[in-house]
Amino acid sequence: MGFLDNSGDIILDAVLTDHGRKLLAKGDGSFQISKFALADDEINYTLYNATHASGSAYYDVEILQTPVLEAFTDNAGSVKSKLISYGSMNLLYLPVVKINQLNSSTKMHTSGAFIVAVDAETEGTADNVTTYSVGYNAGQPVPGVIFGSSLAGDNRIRLDQGVDSSEISPKERLDPDLIEDSYIIQIDNRLGKIATINGDMVPEDYIDDDNIAYYTVDVGLVSQITDESAGLSEAIAGPRGTRLEFKIAASIDLNTSTFLFSQLGGTSTLEGKAVKHIDSIVRVTGMKTGYSVDVPVRFAKSTIS
């Protein structure tokens, strides 16, 4: 007669994150663990094979063989794709967040990223295209180039939220509990800051030890998508939630100095002009659904200075 398995609960050893150590060192009571979350960062759900010939017990056999990495101490790189609880077990579709590039002012640059021109020389002006400016072409703003110094112009980043499936009509209403009314934006604070499309600066919530600034944005940057048509300007095929629109302001360091460009970036040609650049990402995460999108951003500075 064999013994019963008495392994009981699952016991894990936790490591403090760098931010956790920082708060612990501060000793002001901010290191107070009060909640937990679960994540599946290593899991690739495309390995789920619902047509496996051997039956449903084998659908996830490849997923279950996924090796799991040791814990990172970098708080920004850990527990990224969280598990989420919904009251219903019958959900088949979940809303996503997509970059809307269907308008000229919200398009990504042809280089494959949103370009942030970090100073006036790099931006240029409509009536004076200099040897160094990349913001205008034949008197017209170049799509995908955001004026990070003046915050002028219409170019911006737009993300739409909703169920992106043509199986469901966009006229269907998304449940209010699945509509994002606020988002978290993460950006490298050394490089840029978040601004409204009118050019007003948005205050950050906090900046972590890795210089990542966290912004929680809602009214002023987030608005309801009211277009229920299958129009060409909508990125979401099915029921729609909200849109998030914002600009990126260049940091003072990038505006006035080439130090970070030398340290973190490289040189390239943009719109036929030589520029220094730094590639980064801006992460946008829905507060309710947790769906996140990484927006590629290139900070560019003309080589005039």
Added chain:
Amino acid sequence: MSQFVSQNQQFHREKIMAESFYKSLDIGKDVANTRTLLHEAIPLTGTIVSGTYSDNNIKNYAHGMFQSVYDYPYLSSSANHIFDLTVGVSAQSGLYSSVTSQKSKKLNIYNQMAQVLAGYDHTGSIQRFDQDGNILAGGAKLDNVFFMNFSRLLIKDEIKKGTFELELGVNSDYDQAGVVFTRRIKLTDLSGSNGYLVNSPVGEYGVLYATQSFGTNAVLAANQYYAVGLLFYQAGVAVISGSVFHDAAKGGILHTTNTDSTRLLSTSGYHGLDIVTGSTNEVIADSLRNRIYNVQFNNTVELNSSVYFCRINHNEYNYSTNPTYLSGSKIRVKTQSSDLPVSYITSVGLYNDNNELLATAKLSEPLKKSSDTEFTIRVRLDY
């Protein structure tokens, strides 16, 4: 389509959790604090402290107050400090008036160590080290002593009681080729595991007792345990009486005929700890170091842990925000809405009220979570 509409209707009935990623921990029910003692064995062979590295692991200082011993040549970044050696002479010692070299330094060292380890009497005077720790009863004092101050790296929180062993070569001849170790004594905190003293201002201490450990003839004056020092467990300091190198005729513990007082310095006519009168701390530390055959003890680390019970109910965490979880907006692990949602747990994050990630833990393999399973994951955070 109708399926989607029915989902919406269901959502109106079932309120989605306000914070559907984070689950609050009930401090009273979901958090437990534990204390664990861990022990490591620390063996230090004598060749490390004298010979292996041609004394390149020995650091002497211009101030001449003590000598530091490393486990590797100390100019290397790989070197770890393992202990310091020095010598102290009390003003009440019979040898004190004869001391001609670094007299004040030896007195200052003694007083400094005594005031920290033995404390003060009711008049505010520094107490001398007592041979058996029974200060009120008076008795013999340790006035000429060696100090071995072990590094915090080795002792961690404290030396485990009853595990300390220091083996010294006491052959009377001075020799660097091993002759000093043909007669040896072993100092142990014999009573440490079941009896120790607490009348020190720096915690607990035990008495070090000497016995013969090697030698064809009698090494000790009598076949008995001699109290020859004190071991302060939390401070990590061994106080060793100079009597371990004296024969009985000079008030020590060694056998008079077979051992004689140990000649600590070849170039000197001194016997035993008489060396303190005319030699510097550095020379005396060298002499003691060359007599160390072996040191070993177990250290203790007091590990305080918080255990967080992360309770995951059947209806929680069955969906994922993983970008690969959806194809378009459709959940990959379901083919129809009535299929049970499935997710796979690989990580647990611990957060504060501001949703700042303070600690992470990883599972060894993905853990399948669906609405027909529940788990309690215990996450332990050590401090």
